[in-house]
Amino acid sequence: MQRENKKHINNIIVTIQYSLSKLIYKNDLDKLIDTISHAIEKNSIIDNNIIEIMIAAEDKRFYRHFGFDILAIFRALFKFIFYYRKSGASTIDQQLVRTITQNKNFTINRKIKEIILASSINNIYTKYEIAYSYICLAYYGWRMHGYNSAYIRIKNENIVTENDILYAIISLLKYPLPRYPSDKSLNKIYNRISYIKFRLSKLNYKY
Secondary structure (H helix, E strand, O other), X not given: OHHHHHHHHXXXXXXXXXXXXXXXXHHHHHHHHHHHHHHHHHOOOOOOHHHHHHHHHHOOOHHHOOOOOHHHHHHHHHHHHXXXXXXXXXXXHHHHHHHHHOOOOOOHXXXXXXXXXXXXXXXXXXXXXXXXXXXXXXXXXXXXXXXXXXXXXXXXXXXXXXXXXXXXXXXXXXXXXXXXXXXXXXXXXXXXXXXHHHHHHHOOOOO
């Protein structure tokens, strides 16, 4: 009963945020809907394992929140206030919003807007569709906008072995690949791959 009440309250909150988006951020919401719907209709071929790899790397509570992760926000605030360390608190949903709107200003207003819009798309699309769209649309580095271009370049340039291609693609979300990769930039990707595999093992995913 308690879980059902909590879910009901969350649904009400998401619905309110969706209404706010339509009222305050109509142009951005329309752009999000058009872009995500087009990505879904295009039906690009991806390896579905990459979705769970991305969730382990970027947003382990992806299936348990409605667009923003309040725990991650509080953790980031705690680290900044007490240790003066910046840490990411953006969800996959928020990263998708940022990718489509191209609004990357470091302001409170932008963050609030991003959270509201991220919650709004949860009222329209399934979690799979949100994750799928982000993989299809994300920026991975020089001339790599979207999964297909990232896969082709990683494979053609033999940056990693065949078994690590999916891990490498997700690593590029944090460390986009430059036109001419240095040893330093490649090492960042290799270290990120190891980190992702460790996270997957803790979450009991096996690929």
